[in-house]
Amino acid sequence: MPLSKNLVAASATPIILGLLRRGDSYGYEIIANVRDSSGGALEWADGMLYPILHRLEKQGWVEAYWGQSEAGRKRKYYRLLKAGRVELERQRKAWNETHALVQRMTGRLA
C-alpha cells in the first residue's frame, strides 16, 4: 500500500541514514535501494532526495566526498558520520515508540 506524503516525508531521514549505515552510497543507488526494499510503497520523486541529503550534510550527520562512476563521471558519495548514527538510533526509537503507541491506541479490546 503506498504511504501518504506526510509519512513518506517523515520517514525519509531515518531511511537514508539507515541505508548509509550499510555503507557509503550515492543518490541514484539510494533511490534504487529504497524502491527495491519498500516494494514500491515508498514513491519518491527522485530529485527530492538531494535537498534532503544536503540537509543531512549540513546537520553534520553525513559527509560527502567526490568519486568517479564506472563511466568516468564525477559522482558524489555520502558517508554516515558518528552523529548520524546517534541520530538514526534516536529516530529509530521514536518510530518504535510511535508504532507501539498506535498499536495500543487502535488495537481491539480483548
Added chain:
Amino acid sequence: MDLNRAIDGWCRKVHPRGVQHEEQIAELSDHLHCEIEALLACGHDQREAFALATERMGAPAELADEHRKNGSLLARMCRTVQEADSALMVPIRRHLSPKAASAVLLAVSLFAAGLMLLSGWLLPDFVNATYLILAAWFVPFHLLSVRSGEKAPTEGSAGA
C-alpha cells in the same frame, strides 16, 4: 538529440545560478545519466529515456524550491529580490516608454535613499536602522516575488 546538453540544460533549470551550484549540477547530472542508461538498456530510445528520467526527477521549479530551503537567509533574500526585480521589470518594460520606465526606477531609488535617511534620523542606533531598511526593502520585494510565483505556469507535481 544531444543528450549531454539536454541533461545539463535540465539540471540548470533546478540550479539556475551556475557557478556556486556546479557541484549540485554534477550530482543531478550523474543521477540522470544513470537513470537514462538504465532506461536505454530496457529498450527505450534516447528521447523517451530522457523524458521518463526527468519526469521521475520531479518538476524543476519544485526541486529548486526545495534546494532553496537549504540556503542561508542571505542567499534566500538575494534570490527573492532577484525574482521580484524581474517581476517588477517585465511589466515596466512592456507597458512603459523608456523615459517613463527610467522615471519609475528613479522614484524607486529615491524611495530607497529616503528610507535610509529616515531610518538614520528615526533610529540612530545602527543595528535597528539596518533591520528597518532590510524589512522595508525586503517585504515589498517578497510580496512581488510571491505574486510573480503565483502567475508563473506550473510544471506539474513532483510527487512526494
